[in-house]
Amino acid sequence: MDLSVERYGVAMNEAGINGAAIKFDTRLLSPIYQFLQCETPEQWVEKARQPENLPVLLRDHLLCELKAAQSAMFLIRKYAVDPESADTLLAWFQPYEDFAYKKIGDIHSLKGKSQVTKQITARAKSAYGQDLIDKMVLLIKEELHHFYQVLEIMDAKGISYDSISASRYAKSLFQHITNHEPYTLVDKLIIGAYIEARSCERFAKLAPHLDEDLGKFYISLLRSEARHYQDYLALAQLISKEDITARVSYFGKIEAELIQSPDHDFKFHSGIPIIENR
Numbered sequence: 001m002d003l004s005v006e007r008y009g010v011a012m013n014e015a016g017i018n019g020a021a022i023k024f025d026t027r028l029l030s031p032i033y034q035f036l037q038c039e040t041p042e043q044w045v046e047k048a049r050q051p052e053n054l055p056v057l058l059r060d061h062l063l064c065e066l067k068a069a070q071s072a073m074f075l076i077r078k079y080a081v082d083p084e085s086a087d088t089l090l091a092w093f094q095p096y097e098d099f100a101y102k103k104i105g106d107i108h109s110l111k112g113k114s115q116v117t118k119q120i121t122a123r124a125k126s127a128y129g130q131d132l133i134d135k136m137v138l139l140i141k142e143e144l145h146h147f148y149q150v151l152e153i154m155d156a157k158g159i160s161y162d163s164i165s166a167s168r169y170a171k172s173l174f175q176h177i178t179n180h181e182p183y184t185l186v187d188k189l190i191i192g193a194y195i196e197a198r199s200c201e202r203f204a205k206l207a208p209h210l211d212e213d214l215g216k217f218y219i220s221l222l223r224s225e226a227r228h229y230q231d232y233l234a235l236a237q238l239i240s241k242e243d244i245t246a247r248v249s250y251f252g253k254i255e256a257e258l259i260q261s262p263d264h265d266f267k268f269h270s271g272i273p274i275i276e277n278r
């Protein structure tokens with residue numbers, strides 16, 4: 001398996017993207033390559049770089065950003081915040097969910113909504129403190145901002161927003177969660193780490209093959225997504241009373257299987273595309 005960072009640097013220059021303008025620190029990616037148990041197969045990249053697949057890729061990416069924000073929001077609502085903050089979180093998400101699921105609002109009405117106006121605070125006697133909340137609130141802000149940025153790119157490219165079914169990826173990972181606490185939360189955090197890490201790896205893989213604006217945007221996402229993966233992992237270890245290494249590799253194996261097995265669907269996190277014979 002060739003996961004060397006140099007290879008990605010070379011690929012970027014070969015793709016003819018303005019290297020000086022989109023330079024990024026390839027060291028960001030090395031822990032991600034160590035964490036993931038496989039690299040994205042070339043067949044997926046080949047499909048993803050086809051211009052006719054760009055609308056589905058961007059629509060799915062848009063919803064993935066919202067889902068990333070929602071998962072973090074659900075986590076802190078369930079485990080950590082006080083009742084008033086729970087309401088604040090729902091109100092914060094309302095315009096995004098209205099847009100994504102009811103087609104209410106547009107790019108203009110969503111502008112500037114990625115900031116939360118009130119303090120999000122821990123509930124009394126919470127087993128999970130302000131640290132979990134602060135990390136997740138920062139992550140939510142960033143994901144909602146990414147959502148808006150994807151929407152801006154779609155708008156500039158004349159790609160309409162249409163709802164799209166979810167891929168098998170997250171659902172399949174969540175099927176393996178333990179159903180007793182605190183292991184349920186630990187498993188959810190480990191899965192969060194995998195989703196973030198895979199997204200980061202795919203952004204880096206795809207960037208050289210996309211047009212310059214989109215390529216630059218995907219590279220700009222690397223830093224925050226790499227941090228999100230590390231935050232999830234650190235929180236999982238903080239909350240677990242036991243060493244999480246075995247659990248991490250358990251989910252890593254499932255994740256790699258989803259990435260490396262044939263998949264009829266094509267999405268941001270799908271497996272190896274099946275070439276249909278007509």
Ligand SMILES: [Fe+2]
Pocket residue numbers: 065068142143146221225
């Ligand atoms: Fe994101």
Ligand SMILES: [Fe+2]
Pocket residue numbers: 068143196224225228
């Ligand atoms: Fe993220």
